[in-house]
Amino acid sequence: MVRKFMYLRNGLIFLSMLFSFSLLNCEEKATKELEVQRDLADILADGKLVAVTDYNATSYFIYKGEPMGYQYDMLRDLATYLGVKLEIVTENDIDKSFEMLRKGEVDIIASSLAITAQRKEEVDFTLPHGETSQVLVQRVPANNSDPAVQKPLQLSGKLVYVQKSSAGAQRLKNLSDEIGGGITIVELPNYDADKLIELVATGEIDFAVCDQSVALVNSNSYQNINIDVQIGFPQKTAWAIRKTSVELRPKVDAWLDGYLKTAHYRNIENKYFSQERFIRRASSDYFFIYTGKISPWDEYFKKYSKGIDWDWRLLASLVYQESRFRHNVRSHRGASGLMQFMPQTAEFFGIDSTADPVKQIEAGVRYIKWLEDRFANYDIPTDEMIKFVLASYNAGIGHIIDARKLAQKHGRNPNVWDNNVEYFIRNKSQFAYDPVVRHGRLKGVETTNYVKEIMERYQHYKNIIGE
DSSP, X not given: OHHHHHHHHHHHHHHHHHHHHHHHHHHHHHHHHHSOOOOHHHHHHHTEEEEEEOOBTTTBEEETTEEEOHHHHHHHHHHHHHTOEEEEEEOOOHHHHHHHHHHTSOSEEXXXXXXXXXXXXXXXXXXXXXXXXXXXXXXXXTTOOOOSOXXXXXXXXXXXXXXXXXXXXXXXXXXXXXXXXXXXXXEETTOOHHHHHHHHHTTSOSEEEEEHHHHHHHHTTOTXXXXXXXXXXXXXXXXXXXXXXXXXXXXXXXXXXXXXXXXXXXXXXHHHHOHHHHHHHHTSTTBHHHHSOSSTTHHHHXXXXXXXXXXXXXXXXXXXHHHTTOTTOBOTTSOBTTTTBOHHHHHHTTOOTTOOHHHHHHHHHHHHHHHHHHTTTSOOOHHHHHHXXXXXXXXXXXXXXXXXXXXHHTTSOTTOIIIIIHHHXXXXXXXTTSTTOXXXXXXXXXHHHHHHHHHHHHHHHHHHSOO
């Protein structure tokens, strides 16, 4: 009887182990199936590269109305090399960026990711484009005496803040183990190095760990911080790509292999990591990450855009395109002011070249409303209407009406801009003698680029600037 019971018990144990093994296999299979099979051919077919990057004072930011950044400039050059458009998603939570990559929401994580063995199990890394170390950020005592921590061992018993899932977080955990524990580590998911350094400098926290490269460019902005204590050895940094994107990674590597040796790339490095140039940006009133402003006119964009039901960031993008936010500029064609009104248009809307900037914005918004009203009888979707109005603002409404008629005549949609009305604006000179054309020739490329650039800048504003 006892022997039968033993056989039964062992059989049940075996079946239980077999069931658990099957569950593990199913979970592993499900995980693999979740990883999207999107590669270079799909990117080229879509005509779009989607990248996630972090929003901070070096990677991707808005300065005086212009999107800029080390990662942004490199991504733009990569997209040009691939012959596709660039779409950027911002995310400062590293774990979420990896999740987006795994789900296929993005094609590449374009951040200065430290290459670690743990991360290499999950993603493939491109060729390294940099190197960084982790450093301790702490305040200099008021009497300029030695800082509280002069070597890593002295962090025992200290509370240290770090960006969640960053290389600094992993290094701190390893250091805590190496010295027998005692370091209290606080991982903050949405606090990048810039924010952590600011918290130390303002006295809200005492210690943080971040990348040395970021700490260096910030050190001249905050004279009361010390970044001399290194936490570990230098690590190579790179972009991350899905392991299933077996064609994309070698393509990016081939590009990087030549790109990183160019004078153009060295200029990009200097542009964003030179302390002198960083200080120049940081001292501006229109370095959005620090001041929350992109121009002197933000409050008026917000006020007057409500009258036409526009996002104020779209209006700001239009004004940047027209005048770079300069209220007293005059073009060689005679257009003047923030909105670049020609004399006859300015007169129609009751202003002249001496009008103050607020009246210029108010008049510009009335002109936009006037243009919208001209299209009111057509069944144009709201998103498309914006592009028609922008094109009309640049070229004059007559040319846009001509292009709509051409689109309708030649079997395209007169209420859709991209690849429809836009095509006939771009090529309008070829149709100058078509009977439906009433407003003559046009250098249409200028207008199509105008619309494209405003909409792209607007997207960058939405990525970074809250409503």
